[in-house]
Amino acid sequence: MLEKEPKIVVVVGPTASGKSDLAVLIAKKVNGEILSADSRQVYCGMNLGTGKITKKEMNGVPHHILDVVNPWNSFSVSRYKKMGRKIINEIIARGKTPIVCGGTGHYIEALVEGLVIPEVKPDKKLRKSFENKTTEELSKILKKLDKKRWETIDQHNPRRLVRAIEIATHIGSVPQKQYDPLPYKTLWIGVSKDADELKNRIHIRLLSRIKKGMIKEIENLHNGKLGKPVSWKKLDDFGLEYRYVSRYLRGLLTKEEMIIQLEKEIINFSKRQNTWFKRNKSIQWINNKNGIEEILNSNS
């Protein structure tokens, strides 16, 4: 085994599992810098609702890809991958270890495993024109444009269908799925918690976030206190805290309903995250900070 081969560490797991703390701990041990892999923490001003790590919690460890875009602008996996790759190279050039930490599987797949994203930018006009089409209609359109992709795509998913049509109209067809993985040795660590404990952590964390002013944070986003107002639609699309708190602010839910529904959604989300990570057989699962030392040593 090559001694000096650059290595990266990837810490994954469902929301509220304690990834961020663990990543900081690892960073301290291996002289690392952290790259967040979270599709919501990239936005400025979305802190409490996303559970973004605080300066204090960072404990001196540099963190990247947090607060890189304003919430009224859009972001994408593709941009994430480009930014992340650049930063990883810089960290390695500095002789340090990149630690990717987050719960957005798709982003990690692009950044680390190298899922190649077709170079077709979102076409707002096209998307708008398909807004009112039924799923069946979209499916038919795709079938005509790109039979091959049509055969494998989820026929019921309008969002995917639109994207596939978008790619096909711009470059003829959807290219085959391919990967350009990072050329570094990768250590995958997953943080797992048993279902009841995770639920409990989610519950406690939600109440604490509300107490710290999460509702105000979201109200400010919509009121434009950060520069430009973020539309209700956009907040709804951010999901979870942003979706349910904004529905409460709009008077669509009572505070109690908001909390109950939101908590359920967070739990469901954590299950979806688990489903995603489960298929990556390289991940070594641990349920607390103990034993992390062994994993780091045995794989170095």
Place this chain on the structure above:
RNA sequence: GCGCAGGUGACAGAGCGGUCAAUUGUAUCAGACUGUAAAUCUGACGCCUAUCGGCUACGGAGGUUCGAAUCCUCCCCUGCGCA
């Protein structure tokens, strides 16, 4: 205790003579994932069976009917109104 409204699968809540193991939502379980990914989407969900199919079910007990979750009788229970 008289009046009215009800009792349906884990819960909510449709169905009101056959096409009902029973619409739908929630919960639960499993899954997908090519520039929105905390988004978006799929499947299973009474019991037995690989499948065909079989069995038990709509508060309880009877009854009418070729056939009842659906109609009738009595009983039990719940909510609201009047006492």
